[in-house]
Amino acid sequence: MLWLVALFFQAPAYATWPLQDGNGEPLPSLAPMLEKVNPAVVNISTYTTRTVQQNPLLRDPFFRRFFNMPEQQMPEQKRRTQSAGSGVIIDAKNGTVVTNHHVIDGADEITVALEDGRSYTATLVGSDPDVDVAVLKIDGKDLVDIPVADSDPVRVGDFVVAIGNPFGLGQTVTTGIVSALGRTGLGIEGYENFIQTDASINPGNSGGALVNLKGELVGINTAIIAPAGGNVGIGFAIPTNMAQASITQILEHGEVKRGQLGVIIQDLTPELAEAFGIENGQRGALIAEVQENSAADKAGLKSGDVVVAVDGKDILSSAQLRNAVGVRKIGETLKLTIVRDGKTKVI
Known part of the structure; x- marks a missing residue:
């Protein structure tokens, strides 16, 4: 059980939180930034209707006859459930809201509530379960969106x-x-x-x-x-x-179509690096197998190649390579920096 304890006290009318420190300098606050951002963050309520599983005995004619139950088939019982999540308006003009796929998965009805109390029934444009992203549309006026930043410069400690x-x-x-x-x-x-x-x-x-x-x-x-x-x-x-x-x-x-290189990859371990004659400490994704007639095969990639960069961005593991390729559209061209026989090559 969750216990909420409220403590009350009566303060003098003149008592207020100081807006300045002892030297008269203003105290830092996130409030000005949040006043601009908060209206773009929404609450999402989803409603789902599910069929309640009946006890198998209730469908057994012998059981029903023994307990003198009606012979007619019992109607399926439905249960309506509600869950809550969050979302972000990224395009106020078009009413585009982004949330997680798992927030709206299986929902019959999606309601988006704004900070100012307004609420709208949302339309699901599409989702990407593999990345866990979903896009909704709402028809509202005077919406506020949030600027989307490049996430690559984000650093540990920010x-x-x-x-x-x-x-x-x-x-x-x-x-x-x-x-x-x-x-x-x-x-x-x-x-x-x-x-x-x-x-x-x-x-x-x-x-x-x-x-x-x-x-x-x-x-x-x-x-x-x-x-x-x-x-x-x-x-x-x-x-x-x-x-x-x-x-x-x-x-x-309305959906995501991912391109594929056509390779089987794994992390470059110290043992594999030694076996392939790769410099100790080198990190990357080792190509274990190239599928015939794939994009990788046609580009000239070979088993034993180690991918160390995609379009100039370092690749430190097989997961990073998979992500780098997974966000690309079918038909896009990539520049892979690889290490082969101890030499660096761009394909």
Whole structure:
């Protein structure tokens, strides 16, 4: 049971929180930034109708006859459930709202509520379960959107703010720092490249905004590690660059169509590096197999090649290579920097 304890006291009328320090300097506050950003973060309510499973004995004619139950088939029972999440308006003119796929998955009805109390029935444009991104449309006037930042310059130690609807309480703001970047292998999504933060993220925050101190969107809050069922300081957000790749395709096609290289890859371990004669300490993704007639085969990639960069951006693991390719459209051209026989080559 959750206990809420309220403490009341009567303060003198003149008592106010100081706006300046002892030297008369203004105290730092996130309030001016949040006043611009908060209207762009929305609460999402979903309604789902599910069929309630009946006891198999109730469908057994012998059981029904024994207990003198009516012979006619019992009608299926329906149950309507409600759940809550968060979302972000990224295009006020077109009413485009981004959230997580798992927030709206299976929903019959989606309602978007704004900070000012207005609410709209949303239309699902499309979603990408592998990245856990969904795009909604609402028809509203005087909406406020949030500027979307390039997430690549985000560094460990940067201050960030998480905004969402935890436990259905309503819009809530928490602060913290970027704890780590490029988190993969968590088994949460098909493609993982998470920003890890210690800003409190709880159930209901999913789909909400992770913003920098400029009020720019750098991530979509998605998941937590919660052994006790609540926040323990380990939350994860999808970087905007990764989410934007899916959002663009959803807005264009209603779905995401991913290109493939046509290779089987694995991490470059010290043992494999030694076996292939690769310099000790080199990191990258080892190509274990090239599929016949694939894009990789036609480009001249070979088993034993180690991919160390894609379009000039370093690749440190097989997961990074998979993510780098997974966000590209079919037909795009990539420049892969590889190490082959101890020499660097661009394909």
